[in-house]
Amino acid sequence: MPHDEEQPLAGGNVSAGVVRVGDTVRRPTGPWTPAVHALLTHLHEVGFRAAPRPLGIDEKGREVLTFMPGQVVWPDRFSLLEPARRLARVARLIRDFHDAVQGFTPPPDPHWQVLLPAEGSEIIAHQDLAPWNLVAGPEDEWAFIDWDAAAPGTRLGDVAYAAHGFLPLSADPGRQRADAGDRLRIFADAYGLDEAERRRLVPLLGRRTRAVHDFLREQAALGTQPWATLWAQGHGEVWRSDAAYIEQRADQWEKALLTG
Incomplete structure (x- = not known):
């Protein structure tokens, strides 16, 4: 898909507003987002690869995570x-x-x-x-x-x-x-x-x-x-x-x- 094209992601019961952009996933944030990003960063740093890696917040205020293919x-x-x-x-x-x-x-x-x-x-x-x-x-x-x-x-x-x-x-x-x-x-x-x-x-x-x-x-x-x-x-x-x-x-x- 084009780098900036947003593709809605279905699945789960609470996935509204979740989209894929290139090799990333964009999701609404919440008060818990900083703590969750710290957790996911730790997991990546210690070698656990079975979880997305946080890449920050985009211009629309959504969290950016690596897309897990499959x-x-x-x-x-x-x-x-x-x-x-x-x-x-x-x-x-x-x-x-x-x-x-x-x-x-x-x-x-x-x-x-x-x-x-x-x-x-x-x-x-x-x-x-x-x-x-x-x-x-x-x-x-x-x-x-x-x-x-x-x-x-x-x-x-x-x-x-x-x-x-x-x-x-x-x-x-x-x-x-x-x-x-x-x-x-x-x-x-x-x-x-x-x-x-x-x-x-x-x-x-x-x-x-x-x-x-x-x-x-x-x-x-x-x-x-x-x-x-x-x-x-x-x-x-x-x-x-x-x-x-x-x-x-x-x-x-x-x-x-x-x-x-």
Whole structure:
């Protein structure tokens, strides 16, 4: 495309105003943008390449990020994650990010966009590691995008949220997996969870999923967009049903994680 031609980018649920210009992506900024840019700069400096690199602010006041070539996995390319080796690759990519962010020192008085309540602050977590934020690119290059909700959190919180989407753990009969327990074990093994972490992960699977439902419900009551629209479209019920499905099978997840 011509260097200055803007191409709207679709995908995700909150991507309004996101465009591609050449090899860059332009997105609306928020109070959290400086902190997120500091985070992404750190990741690039320590060698983590599965995230866009910030290039500043353009003349229209939009943030400028490097374009991550490829296609978002959700929904049309979700079958890409069917093989166990690719599911394991997602878990290792998350582990690589968590290891890379461990040494990050946020700027003074950072403003993070906190959407979900944190259960700790050991790292700056992505908070939305899901198929709709994974880009599968050429030459098997994968990257996570949409870092605007990055905020203090925990490794296990990110892993629990990611497991819901990538395994998936779903109440939808069309998406339910008879081998969900096996896939959870593969995910935990690839990430490198020890026994204590596996035990702590089990209740987190349901809590993190239910937290999204609660967030959407609260924001819908306030009329906050785009969350109110997502609630009206039924997204809240999906997260509530998935949380119930996960919680009712806690014994199954524990057995899969601890006995294989």
